[in-house]
Amino acid sequence: LISDPQQMDSIPLGEELGVVHLIELENSDHPLKVTIKDEMGIIMENTGNNLTFLISGTNQSTWVEITSVEFSAPNAYRVLVHSNSGDDYLELHDLWGGGYIHEDDSEGDRIFFTVGASVNMQLEWNLSENVEIVGYRTHTGSGEVVELNFTNEQTLTIQTPEATSRFDEYEFNIWVRTNGSTGTWEIKRTVMNQGDSACAHDCPRFLDPTGFPVEALTLANQSLVIEGHLDQNDTADVYAIHIPEASWSIHRLIASSDSEDVKMQIQYWNNSGEQLSLIDVEDGKGTIGINVTGGYHLIRLEQDSMEQTTPYLITLQSINLTTEEDLPLSEIEFIDRWKEFTPFYIGIGILMLLPMGYVVWSLRSTRIASEVQIHERKRLVRLRKRLTQLVLEDASDQDISSALEMLEQVHWRAIEAEMGSAALSHHTESVTLKVWRIDGDSLIVGIHVEDIKWELAALRFEAIEGPSWNITQVTPKALFDGDEIFLDTLEAGATRFIQLCLEGDAELLDLHLSGLVDGKPLAAVPAKALLMENNS
Template sequence: MDGSNESRFGSQAFVMILLISLVTCSPFAFASTDVSTQEDSILSDGRIVGFQSDGVNNHSRSWEMIEGQWLSLVLDCQSCTAVFELDGVNYQTSKEHTLQAQTNGTVQMTITSTESEHVYYSLIEVIDENYLKVRPSPSEVIHLHTVTKCVEFASCIDPSRGNLRAIPNGEYSSTSFLTGILEQSMAEYIPINISSGDTFELETYHATGDITFSLYFQNQTTETLHNETLQYTHEVPANAYEEVKYWHFDNSGRAILKVESADLNTAWAAKTILHPSLENITFFTNHSNINLVGHHSTRTTIAINETQSLEFHAQHESVEIQIRQLVSGNWITSANMDVSTDGPYVFYPYPNVSAIQLDVLSQVHWIDIASTDFSDIASGKEAPSVRPSSKQTDNSSWPLIPTETSPLAAQLTLSIHDIADVYKFEIEGWEESEHIIQFVLEGSELENLKLEVWNIDQEDWEEVDSRANILSNGEIKTTLEVGRGTHFVRVAVLNSTNLTSNSWGEHVEAIDYLISSSYNLIDEGNEPYFPPDENAEKWGVRARFFLGALFLVPVVLFSLSYRRSKKSALELLMKSEQLHSLKKRLDSGDATPKQSRRDLAKALQAVNLLNWEEANTAWGKPDLEYRTSNIAMAVWKIDQRLAKNENTVPVMVGVHIIEGMWDLAALRFDSPVGQPWTVCHVEPRFLFRGEEVFLDTMAHDNRTFIMVELEGDSESVDIELNGRMNGQASAARIPTTLSFGDEEE
């Protein structure tokens, strides 16, 4: 079967090349349409689907055909007739006609109508296919047909058309369609390349008889028949919107589309679009214009807080949404949502939420998401339902309402059983001062609300006085005299049982209200007075001198430390090849490894006071050197006996910032072969984790030398510097690998 396919494909290729070479002089080239009355044509997605008849003028089209090719026409009109002139013979039809060219030539189609009407038709100008007649085995090598891929959903799906079907482009000859003819009622098989996560969409546009589409999936070894099929027991009317079928594939391989019909010479055309899966999970921090569009399954994450609700609008197709909420750092699975097209579904998050993850499940979906903030008085918080229990309670969760303010909007969100809002207000004044404050409540449902104000004792946090009012004369107003400090006001429902019969999170309309406040000072109280004390003045002067002297101590200590470090640096400069000297002392027994490590640590502190060239001379010839216009790096291998930890490899690295300002800088020790390195110890002390040492901020002319102990079984290491230079992400990698295979014992 492979041999015959290859032979047929070679013959077709030869014929195609010959036709291209003769296109300018031969009348028998590729099929090309000539529409004589373009102005009366009716177009749909770039395809001519009919014309407006005036009862007088004809509608004609002509194109070229090659011997053996087929054409097919389906008409939809009241008083029209189509005539084909092919091979010197006229064929007439008023409904449907399919015929085959016996010679090369031009087809002339003329459609006439005796009355003014919209004449619709579906025309396949050329059917020239060579599909397989026998289903291939999974391991058989075959030619795969090209199918249009919908890469950008917004470009091939338009919900304003009333559906979420993919939009093809062009005539039936475009890659948006597959066409064929089932000669002698023999089934045909069309192989299509499939990638993991693809969804294959098929919609029948043209069929002159009963037709069935079924789909197999094949990988290299196995074959699976998908359960769903698309079947028509009758011909498809012209330009009718028939059922759409979606097949999803979890794995990569090839799909084998089987087309069969019990009728003789059934001509067909089907829209075939592949929808690839989304590889990246979108993370939304901005809630404006969120659209989730896709097939089978779409996942996204949305940043959200506990006072933001989300409205889900499903366009044309109902969906199921699985939700997980990130609450206090832990993912919690919520109940699934079934979002229909009838109206929006409102979702309310759990308290302390910071993000939600959505998995939208359906064959095809377009979800519009809008966010609503239901925080109280624009505080970004949902006001608690009760006041703090004691003075020690952290009251930062209670929104602060100003003592004098115009009406502020708030609501009792009944969907989350929010039946009361408690606000704090703070009075500033002197001891024994007296103040009066008034709160006014406005809204359309005041008959369901009451307003309470509490004057709180600032020592024991007990209630000193309170006022509570309900609707009277069209408003709710409460006035109370309070002292200085923190006090509270509450807006609550009168009958919580009747208003919270819904389950938590089930959407019900909230009770909106406006709250305003006004304030007046009655008595300013006693102004505090603290006379000066002679002893306090005397000891204050002494304390200032003593503390001033203490502030100078760090300066003196730093000066002494700097002088010692400078002296050590000069001594180090005088002793070149310092690393070699340490090794010789270890070999001769003049120093123990512990003493040598201590000497090396002191040298690492002091060497920073030397310039870069002097420091390199002091250590000895580096094993690796790297220099750019901005930084210079040097690497030395160190005797293993200088390592603090056993079975580790010590390395010394120097970094010199020539130009620029580095922040978030880190050295990375990468293993080119084998398991990754692990940093076990750093001298001087720097933060490290895994294979990285964090150097943080390094300014112009900064010089840093560190000894790093690496644990791992690799024989070499690559060293690179990562960070941000002058605010831009930058990296520098020494191009030469440092090998430990030839290190001396």
């Protein structure tokens, strides 16, 4: 309160070096004169009812003087003084943050924060005069640095790259600096899309099997709950799951979803070989399950709606189904004494070799059955049913290609024994050719090469006594022209499966497989033609 024309109020600011002072005069009854001084003289001075001053402190004593301009009555006023020296760096969250820059601070203030992959966010900022802003994004894994493009618009939309790992993170470092003057700044970060609970922000849509051990979530005999979101830019999430049991143990892996707008897929992977390989898949909504062994497996979630954002809550559970029959024999039950029986083994070996020729001859008709394991037959039956269903339902090329690739991994003799009677078969010393009709004009062609590879191989479908056949679709994708498909090289011992659709009216169809075998032209033509009925 200024109650006397000669009255002068003084407010000390101290003499600490590096401090920034913000002085605000608020709503005085009459205009006041505010002067800021140090030992060298006047630093700033102004007159008014509402005034703001921003100054940098020095190592000299500094103070504020307040006097009347024209005294006519007691003058009430309010002065706010904020002195700051501790905002050299700030970790930014989804709120406004701000600070002051001293005129002698050449480095400025640093703002930093870390977010995950596939983050869509917006930065907003307000800067006083002579304050500039620069920033960089750094991938914490690879160290790759990208400069941020700040403009005069005072807003910047940022999209971090798509996730390749659930641990992908990006560190943002932003600096605000002045050119020898005192400044103020404020900045806000707003994340505009929602993330997944098991990942730094968004989970990847694809995982290479070599990354399963690092990416996997551990699932023992308990439940694991995962929350996440899918949207138009993030249509799939993939989770690697590790069941910490032996590869011979049997478990029921169950996935339950609270959303009917999310499709789930459990992928059963073989963990007993040198490399992980896909064995079987189970698709569905709501609740699905599949029997798996201990080790690494995969859960894939896909958006199945037109909504912009689809939240999901997935509950995973593993139930141990291992029985005593599944347990391997313990090594401690055996004593290694084979050396004591060496003479006996030699004698038995000689006796066993004598009738071997007869045994091999008598069992030649059952050789196929001995080579095909029980689990391989079951797998083949599942593949046959799945492939037929995919073709009849007009599934995507990717799904049909995946089923054909899995069929190619099955032993060829097992395929001949279990796939059912082929509509057309042809067998020579160098190649076996079989054709199965699925429905109408849809065919599956199986080619198995024996000891010598075929180069520049091509498969032709020739009409007999009628208009020529035209190929309309080939899965997996291959180069075709009219009635001919180009197969390139068929390696020795390899098996190739092709699903195709034909268009034509001829009743009979001849197949011609041609190529170079050991550098010489060779053709394989079945002795009889394929009868085509009810074709459009």
